[in-house]
Each structure stands twice: as C-alpha cells, then as structure tokens.
Amino acid sequence: MASFEEAETEETVTCLHMMFYHPFQQEKQVFRHLNFYKREQLRADEVAKFGRDGNICHYILVDARVSRIQFSLQLFRKLSGSELCFEIKNTSKRTKLTVNNLELGYLNKIDLPLKCMVGFGDYQILMHVQEGESVDFFETFLELSQVSLLQEQYLPSLQPISEHGISPLFYSQAINPVEKPVEMDENEL
C-alpha cells in the first residue's frame, strides 16, 4: 500500500444535493426507502433512476402514483469544455416534470441548472450541484424538508434555464414564506 506521501492526490467528487418534500410524507411514508443524510457514490457512467420499481431504480418512491421510472439523471461532460454536468430526463408518460418553470414531457430532457426546483405531482425536490473533479464517480446526498419548498427563501438564487435556445424562465411561485426548516444547512442556500 502506498504511503500517505506517495498516495495519489485526492480528488473532489461532484455531489448532487437533493432536498425532498411531499405534503403527505408523514402519513404515506413515500420516502421510506430513501437513505437520507448519507453520501452515496455512483459510477460516472451510471444513470441514477428515481421511481416506483425497485428492480430498476436505485432511488425508490413508495407511491402508486409514481411511475416505474419517474425520471433519471446522468452525468456528462460538455463538448465545449471539461466541466461535468447533469442531465435530467422525464421517463413518465403520465406526469410532467418541471425543472424550475420549464415543463418536460415524456422522454424530454434538459441540462440540469446548478440549482433548481424539480417537481412532479405533489413532489418537490430542490437540487443543487456541488462541483467536483473526479470523472470516475459522482455522489448524491439526500435531505428531507418538513415544510414545502415553494418558498421565497429558496428562489432568488435559482438559475434560469437558457440552454439550447430555451428562453430563461425563472421560478416565481413564491408562496407564504415560513420558517427555515431545521434540516437546511446555511451553506446550502
């Protein structure tokens, strides 16, 4: 084994933070198969799938209204540079997926903004990408919010979507701001 002095310089790893909220998360326990507050590592060539079918999805949502595969995320590198980005794709025929205010239909996909609100049905997921160097792996870190994420405090720093000629759309559904949830780290804002 290489000594500390000889070991390869440790790389930072791109981490996708996701804060989840569903209005009936207590009663329905829809998130009971998600591992919150634990970094999980995936290979860079893996597609992260979210949905009802545990045979296919790594991130399982226990809800009959959720599609077998609801949406998926893949890491890629832009042709124009070396930076790592995520792409999100709606794989549900029944439900639209919103990324900030943009609606994605079935099999539509888009580059994920560094910070954005993703929604489908009653589900709200606040995503933000912490950029890293490794091209071998990426990580996910899931948090749970006790309050709705449709609040002003989450909104000012949301990025517009301007990739591929789509006009910038800001997330603007500001609803009564309430207290900051206890799970939220100040560094996340």
Next chain:
Amino acid sequence: MASFEEAETEETVTCLHMMFYHPFQQEKQVFRHLNFYKREQLRADEVAKFGRDGNICHYILVDARVSRIQFSLQLFRKLSGSELCFEIKNTSKRTKLTVNNLELGYLNKIDLPLKCMVGFGDYQILMHVQEGESVDFFETFLELSQVSLLQEQYLPSLQPISEHGISPLFYSQAINPVEKPVEMDENEL
C-alpha cells in the same frame, strides 16, 4: 382478446440500423456475441450499452481493447417537437469515439445524426435511424459487413453535425471504393 377489427392501430417502431466492421473480425471473433440480422426490441427508457462487460452491456464486444462500457445510446424526444432522436455518449476513458468527423472524449455526448459513421479504435459502425411512431419501444437491427465501411459509397448521404452550435463536419475520409458488400440492402443507402 380484441378482434382484428377492434385491436389498436399498430404503430411503427423507431429502428436503429447498425452495420459493423472490424478488420480482424474473422480471426478475433469480436462480434460473436452480437445477434445479427434479427430485430431486437428495447423499452424506450432503456439505455443501449455497448462494451466488453456482459453484466452491464446488452451488446457485447469480445475484445480486451474495448472498455467495460464503450458507448451508450438513449432515445429521447426534443423539447421543440415530438420527434424521437437518439443520443450517443462515449463512456470510454481510453478511446475517443468519432461520430462522422467529430471526436467525443470521455462522457461527451451528442445527438445522433439520422445517418452517420461511428468509430473507435479499429471498429466502424454505420448507423442509420428508421423513424417510427411508438414512444414505448425502439428496435435495433445489426448487420455485419465483410469490407471496410470507409468507402465513398457510404459517404454522400452522411449528415453534417450541426446541433448545439458545433460547426458542420463532413465525413470525408474516402478510401479506395470497393464492391458493395453482399449484406447491404439497397434500401439502406
């Protein structure tokens, strides 16, 4: 069971035709795990993976020089319309993937032109998409060529790549044209 009169109107299915060539395909039998001349159906949300690792890849290349996953293809629908397209992604750290004349590095991806030449190492794959209506499935159809595909006859109808601001690059490596391979159907050209 519904009668013929009552049955749903049959949909056409998007089919990705792929003609393979490797200079040592006879000696090395690198394609021995591919099912040639047989339509295979995949779910629209499946990622078609090509590479050495049979545990992950549906399309296996038996060659120590090929990466675990060499490249992958996914079906998607453009935001601007309802048409179905493929995206190709290079998942090999060692080898560049060329799509017509454009080089893709590791984790680079691009929309697949309707007709194009894909290459990596000594491998040549002439791909063309036969468009269909179904959003549930797509098909693949693999053929084997006995002669190199780097010939003039394949080139005139190749599409330039002009997606996302990349300047059009035509495939122009015309090498001694030879006779049309027997496997090639006239409709393919």
